[in-house]
Amino acid sequence: MGLFFYSFRSLLARRSTSAAAVLGISALVFTLAGTLMLLSGVRRALEQKGDPSVAVVVSTGSTSETESSWGMPQASAILAERGVTDPRAHVEEIVTLLDLPGRAGGHVTTAVRGVGPNWESFRPQFRITEGRMVKPGAGEMVMGRRMKKRLAGGAIGAEVEFRKNFRAKVVGFFEDDDSFYESELWVDRDYLQRAFRREGFLSSLRLRLDSPGAVASLRGALEHDKRLGVRVYGEPEFLEKQGAIAGGLVTGLGVAVSFFIGLGASLGVAMTMFGMVSQRRREIGVLRALGFTRAQILGSLLVEALLFGSAAAVLGSLAAVIGLSSIDFSLSGGAGEEVSFKFDAGLAPLLAASLAAVAVCVVSGLLPAIRASRVPPTAAMRG
Amino acid sequence: MYYRVPGPRPIMLRLAWKNLFRNPLRTFLTVAAIAVATFAFVLLRAVKSSWDTQATNQTSLVVSRARASLLMTFPIRAADEVRAVPGVAEATPMLFLGGRVVGREEEDFLGLAVEPNSFLDVYADHMTLDPGDRECWLRSRDGVLLGERLAASFGYKRGDRFSLRPGFAAADAPIPLQVCGVYGAKNGADDESAFLRFDYTNEYLAAARKDQVTLITARLDGGASTTEVSGRIDEHFETSDTPTSTVDETTFAKNFLSFLRAVLQAITVINGVLLGLIGLVVGNAIAMSVRERTSEYGLLRALGFPSGSIFWLITGEATFVCVLGGLAGVAAAFPLINFALGPALEAGSNGLFSSFRVGPGALGSTVLAATSLGFLAAAPSALRALRVRAIEALRSID
Numbered sequence: 001m002g003l004f005f006y007s008f009r010s011l012l013a014r015r016s017t018s019a020a021a022v023l024g025i026s027a028l029v030f031t032l033a034g035t036l037m038l039l040s041g042v043r044r045a046l047e048q049k050g051d052p053s054v055a056v057v058v059s060t061g062s063t064s065e066t067e068s069s070w071g072m073p074q075a076s077a078i079l080a081e082r083g084v085t086d087p088r089a090h091v092e093e094i095v096t097l098l099d100l101p102g103r104a105g106g107h108v109t110t111a112v113r114g115v116g117p118n119w120e121s122f123r124p125q126f127r128i129t130e131g132r133m134v135k136p137g138a139g140e141m142v143m144g145r146r147m148k149k150r151l152a153g154g155a156i157g158a159e160v161e162f163r164k165n166f167r168a169k170v171v172g173f174f175e176d177d178d179s180f181y182e183s184e185l186w187v188d189r190d191y192l193q194r195a196f197r198r199e200g201f202l203s204s205l206r207l208r209l210d211s212p213g214a215v216a217s218l219r220g221a222l223e224h225d226k227r228l229g230v231r232v233y234g235e236p237e238f239l240e241k242q243g244a245i246a247g248g249l250v251t252g253l254g255v256a257v258s259f260f261i262g263l264g265a266s267l268g269v270a271m272t273m274f275g276m277v278s279q280r281r282r283e284i285g286v287l288r289a290l291g292f293t294r295a296q297i298l299g300s301l302l303v304e305a306l307l308f309g310s311a312a313a314v315l316g317s318l319a320a321v322i323g324l325s326s327i328d329f330s331l332s333g334g335a336g337e338e339v340s341f342k343f344d345a346g347l348a349p350l351l352a353a354s355l356a357a358v359a360v361c362v363v364s365g366l367l368p369a370i371r372a373s374r375v376p377p378t379a380a381m382r383g
Numbered sequence: 384m385y386y387r388v389p390g391p392r393p394i395m396l397r398l399a400w401k402n403l404f405r406n407p408l409r410t411f412l413t414v415a416a417i418a419v420a421t422f423a424f425v426l427l428r429a430v431k432s433s434w435d436t437q438a439t440n441q442t443s444l445v446v447s448r449a450r451a452s453l454l455m456t457f458p459i460r461a462a463d464e465v466r467a468v469p470g471v472a473e474a475t476p477m478l479f480l481g482g483r484v485v486g487r488e489e490e491d492f493l494g495l496a497v498e499p500n501s502f503l504d505v506y507a508d509h510m511t512l513d514p515g516d517r518e519c520w521l522r523s524r525d526g527v528l529l530g531e532r533l534a535a536s537f538g539y540k541r542g543d544r545f546s547l548r549p550g551f552a553a554a555d556a557p558i559p560l561q562v563c564g565v566y567g568a569k570n571g572a573d574d575e576s577a578f579l580r581f582d583y584t585n586e587y588l589a590a591a592r593k594d595q596v597t598l599i600t601a602r603l604d605g606g607a608s609t610t611e612v613s614g615r616i617d618e619h620f621e622t623s624d625t626p627t628s629t630v631d632e633t634t635f636a637k638n639f640l641s642f643l644r645a646v647l648q649a650i651t652v653i654n655g656v657l658l659g660l661i662g663l664v665v666g667n668a669i670a671m672s673v674r675e676r677t678s679e680y681g682l683l684r685a686l687g688f689p690s691g692s693i694f695w696l697i698t699g700e701a702t703f704v705c706v707l708g709g710l711a712g713v714a715a716a717f718p719l720i721n722f723a724l725g726p727a728l729e730a731g732s733n734g735l736f737s738s739f740r741v742g743p744g745a746l747g748s749t750v751l752a753a754t755s756l757g758f759l760a761a762a763p764s765a766l767r768a769l770r771v772r773a774i775e776a777l778r779s780i781d
Binding site: 016017020021024027028031034035059060061062066067068069070071094096097098099109161162163164165196197198199200201229249250253256257260261263264265267268270271272274275276278279 | 413415416452456548589657
């Protein structure tokens with residue numbers, strides 16, 4: 001126990017060295033934490049939450065709603081056949097892309113979704129945060145709240161031009177449970193169809209079924225009709241398929257990058273700790289000569305390493321959270337549209353970086369200590 | 384503050400080199416860290432250059448699309464209007480169909496409907512086409528030309544028949560087609576598209592889509608400026624129903640891969656982080672060794688070496704460490720990428736990675752970057768060491 005105070009005070013005596021070492025290690029923790037936060041943020045943004053009881057019907061082979069197109073008459077026939085009339089139970093949508101000037105210059109490619117008038121009843125998570133919802137048939141648009149900062153025209157009253165005779169006025173902003181919808185622009189479906197010359201076609205039909213199991217029976221009913229040419233997915237399954245290439249690539253790159261940065265940072269931390277302990281061989285020799293057992297000495301060095309690692313971990317993580325959390329940027333999602341996201345200051349990435357730092361500090365602090373404590377005291381003091 | 388730093392003397396560099404081996408473990412760990420970071424750096428650069436090559440080609444073609452959206456269409460007669468623009472030699476309209484082959488819907492297919500004669504003219508420099516195939520396509524209304532890679536992945540050859548169900552709300556019913564031939568790509572064009580004939584396709588298009596096109600590609604007169612002609616085209620359509628955005632073909636291809644572009648930007652940032660990591664590790668290592676050797680520097684000064692030589696002693700060590708680490712990382716990356724990872728990815732990634740290689744230029748510049756970073760990271764410690772006076776240095780114990 002006495003040695004604990006000794007280690008603490010010896011660290012203080014070597015203030016500048018200790019401080020420099022802690023700073024050095026926390027810079028490495030910052031780098032690792034930042035990388036993990038980034039990857040976690042991207043994963044979360046691309047990871048789309050879906051309702052497993054909602055079936056999404058798209059044309060066969062489509063990997064995105066943008067690409068999918070099938071006939072509205074067929075969709076109406078499906079609804080009639082199954083006796084679906086409740087406006088909370090179905091919605092037909094068209095999805096396409098729109099280029100608009102970005103607030104930071106250049107152009108932003110966004111997904112624009114034509115929604116039916118019953119959208120609000122279909123999705124209870126949807127909420128207008130500013131202004132109001134679009135009126136059926138009108139040339140109006142509501143923007144997902146993430147687009148407010150991204151687009152130059154991200155304000156109520158701004159006009160968005162599709163074609164000369166098709167200009168939509170922004171009438172509101174919405175939020176939707178932090179989902180991907182918040183990166184989209186929504187317009188009345190009929191208006192969007194006429195603007196994009198897509199009369200008679202929809203992209204996707206969403207049906208709210210009684211249970212996730214019902215999706216399979218719907219699939220059986222619809223997919224065998226080859227003329228219909230559609231596929232039925234549970235919503236989570238479809239969203240995963242839509243983001244598959246993007247997600248796979250990002251995950252692959254992310255894992256590789258974290259590994260390398262983690263390895264490089266760990267080697268740097270190890271180097272720092274090794275250096276710190278090796279310097280004190282003489283000191284360890286003196287302690288042994290004074291009568292302290294090897295266990296006690298190693299114990300105090302272990303505590304020192306833990307202190308170092310924890311201090312650096314806390315500093316590095318704090319710096320990462322404070323410095324990086326407010327950074328907002330965007331990637332392209334599954335269908336070419338932009339998805340904006342931030343560094344995820346969640347527990348997982350920070351904890352991972354901190355634990356890695358502490359672990360490496362302990363291992364690389366103890367190994368030289370073990371070696372140094374084996375040296376006979378007189379040899380060490382002669383050093 | 385102004386420090387007099389004379390040039391490096393050979394003896395300082397020799398000392399710096401020898402210093403590396405005084406603490407082999409520290410040197411090893413530092414070199415290892417740099418090697419790891421350099422390895423990752425080179426790997427990411429290979430990814431980056433593999434995608435960049437797909438988008439670079441020297442052409443004098445410009446591509447016009449609707450300004451509002453790549454998926455917005457406009458009337459085919461716009462092609463005649465583009466032809467009339469000064470500087471344009473020929474223009475060809477194209478309707479983007481995408482599409483799925485009936486019976487093989489899970490496989491990617493990229494179909495476009497074009498006007499055969501103007502198309503063959505405008506893309507003459509970008510395609511190789513057997514004259515027999517060309518004849519067939521010009522003669523058969525339901526003929527389709529497939530790119531080499533597309534034909535290979537579907538196993539189609541001349542004479543095969545299939546039906547295409549277009550996407551993007553172009554048509555409701557599948558379009559029956561016969562394969563007239565296979566084209567090869569030149570000058571950076573892609574060989575993964577399928578070209579249908581517009582006159583035939585038009586019959587199948589939905590009412591709202593008849594006579595509509597997505598793109599117009601124009602071949603310019605020799606010597607015409609792509610920027611000027613693009614500007615003229617856009618100006619012409621400014622007051623029409625669908626204003627256009629016209630860019631040269633290289634830029635258009637780049638914009639098309641916007642997702643990849645974002646990933647490339649992310650890679651650039653990550654590479655910056657890797658360099659920063661190298662700087663941190665080296666800076667740390669050098670700061671620690673400087674602190675340990677303060678008395679030595681005092682000794683050197685007392686012996687008569689000018690303070691500037693200490694600077695080179697320290698930064699020399701950093702440089703050597705970085706060169707060693709950089710070379711190690713690069714030496715590991717080169718065979719791994721060019722002989723193992725590269726061929727595997729090129730074959731197995733379905734066209735995502737078309738050329739995953741790294742050349743000596745990239746390797747050399749990486750080592751240079753790492754070394755410069757190391758030098759810069761060591762410089763502050765080295766400069767600080769200059770200020771120490773000999774007597775104080777000899778006295779210090781920490």
